Amino acid sequence: MAYDERYEDFLNRLDLPIEAWEDKERLREELREQLKYEPSDAQVESLWETIGRLRTERWDKEWLELHGVKRVNVHYAWGQETRYAIQGLRGLFGKDFVERLREEEGW
Secondary structure (H helix, E strand, O other), X not given: OOOOHHHHHHHHHOOOOHHHHOOHHHHHHHHXXXXXXXXXXXXXXXXXXHHHHHHHHHOOXXXXXXXXXXXXXXXXXXXXXXXXXXXXXXXXXXXXXXHHHHHHXXX
């Protein structure tokens, strides 16, 4: 299925937890619970593709900078990790925190 803005609008009207944006089966469960019926495979697949596109868009550099978030690569002896600096907050934060902040702030 192709991306459609209506799917994005529909997702924005739902109260989906972060976990539903990361796991297709959790998305299916949330849809079943909130809509009170069993969504078809095609419906779930269409919404899942839209979620994938939104995740990609919302984590690109320009989008993050627009909302005062900057990627910081932290180098450790055992490897590298991406953390996020948020304008107005002290410290570096993980992706989960940025997701929760986005949800609370309505970005």
